Amino acid sequence: MKILKVQNLSxxxxxxxxxxxxxxxxxxxxxxxxxGPNGAGKTTVFNCxxxxxxxDSGKVLFSPNGKEVDLLDYQVHQVxxxxxxxxxxxxxxxxxxxxxxxxxxxxxxxxxxxxxxxGLRLPFVNNEEKRVKDKAxxxxxxxxxxxxxxxxxxxQPYGVQKMLELGRVLMSxxxxxxxxxxxxxxxxTETDKLAETIKRxxxxxxxxxxxxxxxxxxxxxxxxxxxAINFGKKIAEGTPKEIQNSVEVQEAYLGKGD
Numbered sequence: 001m002k003i004l005k006v007q008n009l010s011x012x013x014x015x016x017x018x019x020x021x022x023x024x025x026x027x028x029x030x031x032x033x034x035x036g037p038n039g040a041g042k043t044t045v046f047n048c049x050x051x052x053x054x055x056d057s058g059k060v061l062f063s064p065n066g067k068e069v070d071l072l073d074y075q076v077h078q079v080x081x082x083x084x085x086x087x088x089x090x091x092x093x094x095x096x097x098x099x100x101x102x103x104x105x106x107x108x109x110x111x112x113x114x115x116x117x118x119g120l121r122l123p124f125v126n127n128e129e130k131r132v133k134d135k136a137x138x139x140x141x142x143x144x145x146x147x148x149x150x151x152x153x154x155x156q157p158y159g160v161q162k163m164l165e166l167g168r169v170l171m172s173x174x175x176x177x178x179x180x181x182x183x184x185x186x187x188x189t190e191t192d193k194l195a196e197t198i199k200r201x202x203x204x205x206x207x208x209x210x211x212x213x214x215x216x217x218x219x220x221x222x223x224x225x226x227x228a229i230n231f232g233k234k235i236a237e238g239t240p241k242e243i244q245n246s247v248e249v250q251e252a253y254l255g256k257g258d
Contacts, residue, residue, distance in 0.1 A: 002063065003028040003176055003208045009048060009058035010232075018044045019055065020232040026176075026225075028063075031202055031209045033223035035216070035243070037252055041232035042212040043089070046178055049210075050086050051076045064175035085174035087165045089181045095154035099145070102153045102164055103136035106171030132171075139167045142204065143197065159190035166197065170205060177201070179211040183218050191215060195222050220244065228252065 004026040011019045019041045026032045034042050047053040049060050051071060060071040064083035071079050085106075093102050140146050143163050148156065153164060162182065169177050182198070183191045195218050202209055213219050219226060220240040228236040228249045236246040243249055 001028045001066075002026065004049075004063075004210065005059070005061040006045070006049065007059040007061065009045065009055050009060070011044060011048060011053060011055040017232050019048065022058075022229065022232065022234055024227040024234065024237060026208060026210055028208055029202065029206055030224050031198065031211070031222050033219045033226040034210065034212050034229065035214075035219055035226055035249075036229040036235075040229050040252075042229065043180055044232075045229070046086065046180055046210075046212060050084060050178060051079045062176070080172065080174075083173070083175035084178065085169040085172040085176075086178035087169060087180055087182060089184055091158070091161045091165060093153045093161055093164060093168075095152070097153060098150055099140070099153050099156065099164060100133070100136055100149035103139060103167045103171050104132050106168035107132045107135065136167075136171060139170050142170075142200075143167050159186055159193070162186065162190075162194070163197065166201065170201065174207060176208045176210065179209060179213075181213055182211060183213055183215045191218055194218070198222055 002025045006025070007023050009019050009022045010017065022045065034045060036042050044053065048055045049071065051074060055072070061068050062071050062082060062084065069082065071082065071084070074082065094105060097105070137146070137149060140149055143166065145160065145163060145167070148160070153161065156164070166182070179198070183194055186194060198209060199222055201207065211223070223240060225238065226240060226243045227234060228243055228246065230252040235248040235252055236243055
């Protein structure tokens with residue numbers, strides 16, 4: 001079953017095509033990679049899917065629970081409610097909050113309480129807060145980050161902060177998680193740990209992961225299928241081995257020979 005179908009997606013900025021009639025499909029409960037040289041349009045594609053950008057044309061069909069919807073019919077906050085969550089290239093944590101509080105923020109859109117009830121501190125509000133806290137602690141334990149929940153997020157090593165971002169998207173109960181260069185700035189040890197963590201997340205939480213990443217070792221290790229783009233156009237799609245053997249991909253990264 002396909003959880004995501006990007007169909008004929010195009011967007012231009014100042015007359016320049018950033019994404020040009022791009023189509024690809026992502027299988028449910030898979031890890032799918034989107035690759036390409038710098039400036040190929042990868043993050044622009046993600047911004048269209050997650051509704052930070054509105055494309056000129058195309059469809060983004062999303063089927064989190066068997067019912068297909070076009071995400072382009074919704075606003076950013078509505079897309080999150082539909083079951084899509086994402087991280088960004090740069091760490092986007094709340095530095096003044098603790099590790100635990102940063103994760104709990106990720107559940108805010110799913111909270112069943114309202115400001116009136118919170119102001120009165122009604123019993124069900126306390127129950128909801130405890131449930132969210134317990135869930136955050138479970139995710140920290142899953143990510144092997146237990147024991148630091150009370151510490152400031154900003155005081156944690158960079159690799160830990162990147163893991164906290166993964167934890168926060170897990171708090172949203174998303175069916176599709178979009179990761180924009182999750183290994184950026186990580187050393188080899190941190191990247192290896194990240195690769196295993198992404199696979200564990202997919203298997204344990206039964207989610208689909210779509211990622212953009214420049215670390216080809218990571219992409220080839222964890223992705224079942226990959227779409228390669230250049231100048232906003234798809235140049236190849238297939239298994240990691242097929243992508244590695246693609247002449248078009250080799251030329252995009254290395255240039256054409258004489």
